[in-house]
Amino acid sequence: MASIKDIAKMAGVSTATVSHVINKTRYVSPELVEKVEQAIKNADSPPKFVVRRQKKIRENIHQSQNGVLLYICQYEEDNYAGGVWSKLKPIMESKGYTMIRCNCNSDLEFGLVDKLLSDHVEIIGMFVSARTDEFYIQKIVRTTNIPCVVIGNEVDDVAFDRVSTDIYKAAYDCTMHFIRSGHDKIAILMGDLLKSYNNEVIRGYENALEYGGVKFKNRYILHKDSEEKKISDMLSELLDGNDNPSALLIADSEHIYRVYRYMMKRNIRCPKDLSIMCIGNEGSAPYLNPALSMAENNFEYIAEKAMDLMLDRIKELSEKDKYEAVLKKTSKILVSPKIIIRDSITGTARGPFGEKGADINMLSLTEKEMDICRMKRYTAVIVYHYIGASFMKLHEQGVRDVFDRIGITVIAVMGCQMDFSMQKKQIESLLMLEPDIMIAFPVNHTLTQEVFEEVIRTKTRLIFMGHVPDRFEGSGYVSCINVNERSNGRNIGRGLGDYLLLNHKKNIGIIRYGHQFYTTNQRDLAVEQILREEYPELRICATEVFSKDEYDKTKELLMWHPEIDGIYVSWEGPAVKVLEALHDINREDIAVATSDLDFSVALDMAKGGCIKVLSAQQPFEEGQAAALCAANDLLGKTVPSFIAVEPVFITIENLIKSWNTIYKTKAPKEIVQALQENEQFMSE
Incomplete structure (x- = not known):
């Protein structure tokens, strides 16, 4: 049976290095880890020191009837750790395990955690979620002899299984959302660049700019890598120049409140003057003014994957006598974030030659x-x-x-x-x-x-x-005047998406204009962008392109896709033809969303018909x-x-008010009467 010296000689390393690889007592480079693992596998029989470690872990697991798992984080108030804990605790307890949460951010807290680990053999596994890879967290992670799953981006230790948010994709998706919303001057505010995960943030940001054809500018990169550097000074330098950005991506949620306070003091309007998105989770995001858009951590899925890794590792270490279980290569699972769009972002209107829309x-x-x-x-x-x-x-x-x-x-x-x-x-x-x-x-x-x-x-x-x-x-x-078609499309897409989700439906058909007409094309693209990016639960089944045949196109669409629950139509004129087709084929269960307000679509909405969502220009x-x-030009x-000019978002709830806003007069009595006779609306 090979000794530790034999393995060290075979691998060409010291005995101390072999010990650190097996016991995870210190960081060892991946290259040396691979050499040691390969030497152990090439040995004629499992080395004693590997068998002993396997036996000890297995005994601890068997001695525990219920199984206790520690959840170690850094701060009690940490939103990320709290979000994971809220999802992880119930699913682990449903499997029969007891979960204990511990903080580890001081000598006293480290001593308590260390005592727990040494005194209680029933502790058979550990989850670690921390904001930073600091001393106490390192010491706990690298001296444990039980299964450990690291959760998050900050504790980056290759010796353990890890589940984290795909921070590259978060930065890429947020930046691309800005670009697709018409922004071409996008700044980014990050934390300490020495942290490895910030390399992924900047890589995602830069790749999105390149893909979107937007020029990279060094002055748009802000990073707070010291206590002395104030957020307010960084923002002043960014926003007091001649080439101000129209969008800001905050890569660290700790900076959110400082950014909001700065904007409020300087009378910088969000999103009118500056649109904002944040990577990460902030519990108060929906309640900020304006509500904050985010690339949100998917805590439920992160917890599920962390559970799977822990249960797999416990099972291998408790059931197998094979030393390969100890040396199994660790897993790294990246979970895609969910883009949540709220009021802190607006679509930047673009004219026929790409010029930014003025107010x-x-x-x-x-x-x-x-x-x-x-x-x-x-x-x-x-x-x-x-x-x-x-x-x-x-x-x-x-x-x-x-x-x-x-x-x-x-x-x-x-x-x-x-x-x-x-x-x-x-x-x-x-x-x-x-x-x-x-x-x-x-x-x-x-x-x-x-x-x-x-x-x-x-x-x-x-x-x-x-x-x-x-x-x-x-x-x-002199100038070209139009509605903000990006806002128009966002209103329609979000309205249709919310309606379908609220009514537990998911299948969408699109009937869009078939000619090159930049305003309509811009609106159509904005609708589709919103539905694809912000409503991953929904499915766009098919798209039909019409010229003057929208009635026939509707029938054709539903013949091939009868599962469709909602339809987007480019504007109200063709939408009326779509309504006729739906009536003729007895499919008035389908929700229709379109742009512009006239008597026919307003009356259909008031009666509780197919029209559920409108976004209307303000022609006056x-x-x-x-x-x-x-x-101005003559002068x-x-x-x-x-x-x-910004559009007006309309549903049945604000139909009468919207009519007054757009037409500068009271709504026709037929529409008012239809609302009063709509029993479903009146009962809500």
Whole structure:
């Protein structure tokens, strides 16, 4: 039988190194560990010192009838350790084990833990979860002779099984969420860079930037690696420059409150001025103002995996006489975090050429500037892609609301009912009036290029609504006005996801617009992003692309996927056709989510029909924005090239209030009556 000296000679190491590998009394490099393990396996028979250790552990396990497991953490108030404990304790106790939680952060606490381990043979295993890999934790972990599972990222000891959050994926997913939400200036705040897991954080962050095509900037990397360095000073240096980030990823939840306090004192609005996400768990995250978005540790799954590793190790050490059980390679399990999106993030609106959307509040006029406009007696024309719909009426009211106050006269309003040739003739005739301002909804990206190029060759200031024709490349016109389509899509996606989860449903169908129309395409992508990233429990079964055949597309979708519980449709016009198809095939059990509010979809929602979720533009405010852009430009002021107006999120609970907000009038009596007759709504 080989002795410890024989094994040391075979492995080419000292006897002390062999002892440390077997008894786990000190860190040994993976290369030397592998040499010692291989030498033991190559021995003719199991060495005595291995057999003795196996026997001792097995005796301890057999002597314990119920089995006691220690859960060692560093601080009583540690959110991470507490979150794991709340899930681990009940599942281990359901297996017949007794769980004891101990802190180990001082000489006294270390002495108590050490005494427990030495005096009680019934303690047959140990879990260790700590915020830092400090002296007392190291001493406990590296001197134990019982099965040990390390939980978390901080205690990084290769000699033991380990379960932790995939910190690389957490940083990558958070950064990608910012990028997909329109942010291209993303900062990150970390703790001590000497900690190994922060290397994974920065790697995930950098790889996401590279994949998303966003430039890496050193000044956006903040790390608090000393007590002297104040969070407030770091943030001031970051946010007081000319190239301020629009998003901040906090990689250590300990810094959350300091960041919030700093923003509150400096009147930095979250998420309007700065969107925030955090990696880790913070018990108060939903209750902060605004509620904090997070890559949240999946404590339940972490606890389950830690239990599996512990039970496997106990079983091997108690049932097998094979020394390989002692030397079995350790397991490292990485658990993906769950992305939880709350109010601390907003989608950054992007214009047709990627420009960041500005706020309507930037367009205000002084009394003196209004007087100048009145004296100049400017004129304006409005060109709609179709006319007669409530949206266009409200938009025109918004334009006139501003122009009437500053003395600009609207001399013509025309609509072409989506007919390009008609719009071309209308614009040519309107140019003969030599207006100072033209507010226009182009029918098409490509077909309208030439006629609008005619406009910019005149003195007429051109403001686009919704989108910009090709070849303009952000020049030749004053500005483009639209709803914040990222917010629009987020509202719809989150509303549909919440509704399906609340009603224990999960299958989704998407019916989206089939042409290149950047506003609608941006909204469609935002809906799908929200559903995929924030609702992993849900499943997108299929997508249908429509042009003018949404009725048939709905029937086709449900013929192949009858399991669908909810449908997203790009806007309310096609959604009405979807409702007709659902009625005809007797599938009015399906929830429908779409954008914009008109009478038909509002009435369906009020009756308790298929329409469950809406996100609506504010056409009156968009009209005001267009008029203010025109006035600012005529006054010689700099005007942002893209203005984004926030949408309104609508469910049956706020339907009447939302109607008042958007239409500036009371809801029609038919809608009010339908709500009153909706027994399910009235009973809630």
